[in-house]
Amino acid sequence: MTVQTKNTINFNLQIILKYWILFFVIINYETKLFSQNLPEIINNKKIATENYLPDFSFAGYQFGEKQIPKISENIILATDFGVIPNDGLDDSKSLLKAIEAANKVQGNGVLQLPAGKLILSTVLYLERSNFVLRGAGTGEGGTEIFCPRPMMYFKNPASLNELREYLVEFDKRQIEKENNIDLPFSQYAWSGGFIWTQVPGERVKSYLGKYDTPQVVLAKVVEGKRGEHIIEVSETDGLNVGDVVQLELFNTEGEQGAIITDLYKNTNVKVGSHHWAFPTLPIVRQQVEITAINKNKVTIKSPLTISIKPSYKAQLVEWKHLKEVGIEHFKITFPSTPYVAHHVEQGYNGIFLTRLFNSWVNDIVIENAESGILTEEIANVTIQNIVTQGSNLAHYTVAMAGVHNVLVKNLRVYNKAIHPLSFNTFSTKNVYQQCEVFVNPVLDQHSGANHQNLFDNITVHLSPLENKTYPLFAGGGAGYWKPSHGSYSTFWNLNVQLFSKLDLKVPIELNGMKDGPFSRIIGVHGNHSFVVRYEPNSYQEFINLPINLEPSLYNYQLKNRIKK
Template sequence: MSQEIPGGKRNSVQGDPSEEMSLGTLMDGNFLPDFSYAGYKNGVKPLPRATGSVISVDEFGAHADDSRDDTQAVRAALKAARNTKGPVVVHFEKGRYRISDVLKIERSDITVRGMGAGDNGTTLSFPRPLNQIDKSSSLDELREYIRTLDKRQIEPERNVNEYFSEYSWSGGFIWIQKPGARPAAYLADRDPQPTKITDITKGVRGQSTVEVANAGSIKKGDIVQIQWINRDGPEAGIIKSLYGSHSELAGSHHWSFPERPLVRQTLRVLSVDGRTLTLADALLHDINETIPAQVSAWDGLVNVGIEDLHLEFPVAPHFGHHLEQGYNGIYFTSSFDSWVRDVRITNADSGILSYSSANLTYSNIVTDGSRPAHYGVHLGNVHNVLIEDLRVMNPVRHSLTFNTQSTKCVYKNAEVFVTPTLDQHAGANHQNLYDQVTLHMPAHSSDDGPVAPVFDGSGAPYWQPGHGAYNTNWNLRILITGGASSDETVTIQGVDEGPDARIIGLHGNRHFELDYRPQAYVTKMNEKVGVIPSLYEHQLRLRQKDLAE
């Protein structure tokens, strides 16, 4: 049975002794989560190749490079896919298709596939923004929330005083959502009836078994959600588990909604033995009388894939932060064991937005273009999402984001070339990993010498602090492109973040000092961890050995 223990070692895996010793020595007894469960099928299986019935959009009248609008033909192909039994591939030929409406995927086992994201590949061109074409009611709760709470972007120096756009962090032209599913909770009077299956009586952080009050309706293979709900106010056990000795920093949203889950963990049940459930994941927190939790139903889509496409938006005017018109690429909600692979997104307001999902993999993604963007790849209300081989080549306000209630998510081998920030966006996001991330950025002058504001957390005050315990940076490489000579020390700043962060192997092309608040556990400063280049891959290798025994 897999179990996390101090130092990130396992009590049932004997890996290479030098690697085990190195990780244990590096952590010096400090707890390190096991991040290897992130991704499709919890990381233990490769992304699948699309199989099943192939529906070509050209057969419904969409033809590349003819300068005509292909929207109705593509939507007809998607409708045919919804009505076809079994797995379906919706296929685009090479060339440019013009799309002027939302393409919705509303059932499982659909892959939207092109012929590649580069030259001689498939481009989907979206000439108009969502605020001109989205006529659905899917974001009505968000719209009402914005106006009820008078959420405005106010910049007197620019004569700006406008309501936030609902498309600033929601919606997309490829829109994956189970009909009727709620992407995120905004208004309390819209909260659905509880879906609790049973209470959990015992569970241990890092282990993969729980004891429940009644397992009668739970079956092997079910996808369920473990929910920690705070009904005990600011002193609740789950807040102390989230923030440790800094739990007094928690904002009011941590206890203002006593019937909403504060922490969610969507996972698959591997087996049921009496009242014992074996899970395909390791628990985020202890479960006991002090930290209660429950098993709730989860209903969404599985096996949805988007691959080998170039999504292109025009070089349209940008009106400012939170005023985006909705040039958003992919909107992934209510999904499990799904993926985006080999996709390029140009001139988007946000490239990929993710909500209420788990076990997603985004692989080989490029965002580029000249327009200022809000998000590159966004993670909110999600669990176990793996982003690997991401290249951010456009100006993005929040380039690598862990947003509200994201847990055990991983950016692995990401590289940001313009306006880089590691944005831990408040809202009880915790136990997330930046793994082998490279940032290209200039230093800025200050009274104390050159500084680089790498960690630039944000989010509303009621969701502070910037992150919960055990958000981790592993082999973070910072390449200073200007503002400091090679013999100067650059201070890496993260002055409003969260407690119990782990920063291991921060290095680059200058000598660095670190100003991270609250204080983090820091080791291997100005030195790459060579024996374990990728923490995710190292932990996955150990777990695969565990599974093989």
Template structure:
């Protein structure tokens, strides 16, 4: 199957995902390097190195200009959270086969992080519990099921995630949009007096019209059953796009990436939040001890990396062993997470999770271990991409409700070993929808699947057709090029556009790369165009 035979021109443009919208290499010219051994860390001595690492991070915070904290080859033991909380910072090892960070204890044995106080209160008030009668489990969710990490990027003093409305405070609008078209990078505001070129802004769409609002009809066309959280918090954005202002002409502003939705007909504003910028993690291994698996949502806190409030950053060439969750995110945009491998004996919750992401690119992720949600778009995620990823065990393309939409699973390889029941029924749940009922449906319009390859084992009949079970409530999905070593058919709805089943898209295996290459060969747009930001300077100003 050729990409020319598919409606590529009708799909969202996912090419803006990644560090600086895919326009720049993962690099930062640093003015100063701080080696953790200069602060007392000694590799391979079996002694805890936490104090030395904390001292190195403190020195990095006190340094002027871009700085790197360097970790040489060897095994280092760390038992404290390492907070990255300044711009222009790299945490760099000597290579993922040379530098190993060993974290011997779960986060639950550390003092409770104040940033997660609202989450803890929410879990208690909502009586969030994992109940599995067949396994004699009735246990409270832990705060580390989907939050926290030993390497934690944060903007100090900022709310990590809104859970309880009693903590909501008014947010001042910096501008009021009056016109703008989905897919275009220019929009018109009433006044641009509080805006400047170079600023990172949030373009917000609100649902203040209840369960029958135009915004919900746009997000979930043809869907009647929608969870109450979509209208329970009218002061919070239901959809938010984090972007940089490239240029201002009068009352018109140019964004670094195309608008998610039209402006006219919806309640919108432009606000600003503080973000860390130009933060990179690279070239090391994170290892936890092998530990007993308790239950879903009862994870003890063997979490590797937690990225919150980061705009323009990366993680690359990192191996993560025996984690509850490898990489977790919250309120991040323009990240590239590349060449990460998760492995180990421990059953994990997430490998690299997309939570409240915009334009986040996960590229060449290899999930070797057993993971409940190996690839997952979670609450509020938009225009984010998994591409070139491989899942070795019980692969699932998970969409976790909460107004996630316009995301892409791209050029994914899934190794599927069917169990006896699946062989008998000739069915496999390749597409899953998690999340709480108050955040359903599973996903909004334009979730996209491109060139998904399934390699089945344990199917004795070579002529068998395996039905891939999709989600029942996610509307208007785009599913192209699902194929494998057995014939498949796809049960997905409502209104899914399904084409090229049992055919590889051989000429363009990656939709992301196809769209990126098209954008790169175009000239920089003028006036109302929505093309190349790849040639623009999106650096911090």
């Protein structure tokens, strides 16, 4: 080998070495850059340990681990039972016949609605599992269900008997002296819908203690830690792997109960009397799936929201429900009607979901509803690709009440609503993800011991008030169920878009919450500068910075969980 060849080889090796060094420098720099652009609450072990962040990744159909299925067997055509679109005649009786036929089908069943305009003037009750109500789409050439009359003109639903009695007994009224309004609450203010899932004969919500009946108790729960999956039970004879049951925790210690301290972390917030006035009413509840049983240790699929103490008298009880129910691909429309008053709704409600597990609502447009989609006692349901629109003032768009692990994804709100996005009484570990509110946005948390819910990668459009503030973080609900929420409610990557250009030297204050303890507010940003006032004891990070590397906390947590 010549000297010249050796020099050439050495020169080339030096070049290769330099490129390798440069490569590692770039990789190391990008790693640091990646690290620096993640919030510390998920990237710094010390910060994460000191500031608990719930795992929200179990929300949605099949705990987020599977896509919504496309059922293709046993398709029943509504037209075979007399449903004729676009003829201007009422299709209610024919639709009821079609549902009756679908209920007799073994295995999966799909009731296929035709394209065109259908007229509905009754409630369609969906009362079986493994059933899909499907239209031909929401766009041109799709299915429209037009509901010309509100439910107030229908026969009173038997399942709302207790609610009606409660409203009368406690004289629940909407009183607005300035508007000369003194009217009784409507049974449809937060319940009911033209499409209504239910387990026949099952009570959905407790309003009057005299109707309480003994629960089918499967086991007493002795111990369990917040964020973990293993609970210790008194016995396992009534439990099986695969069972979906309800975990209930009670306040048996009155106004100073330890469970109240656990929910609100002993902060200086006013706690309403309903937290201790009904000791037989579970104040925390989760619908849980049993994945393993080992002696007296039971493993549940999703983690506990709070630790279980002996004084909570925790128990696993039977939970009757439907599963694998789908509602998809159609539009529901109501006429344009004058607004009466809050809580005095006539019954133009689109969909009411009760007693559901591992189910879905997908690709639905709802126009001029008083409430688009209402929920009560459902778990692991995905509600996605929803549009609410119209000229009427709505009470709710898609609301979550008394539900667990529900995912509302890609909701677009074009209509004005009192509570555009709302977590209500007893709601836990639910997620609004990638939703957008175009009119008077409010991120409502509606009291009633709701806790550990997530607003994830939400976009809102607003005009600030004259004093350069906007009450984005609302806390609704009755005083007897205050405060507005429990600990660890989370806001992640909130995109705030102002309609008008303002003096960039003046930040806009986003406020509205004074009784929401220990919230996590991470990644509030937009087309202006903002300050966030959220009380008490909120953890704030990435204010005026988008979280570009992990725009969705739900997706980030789900990805990491599935990897394990």
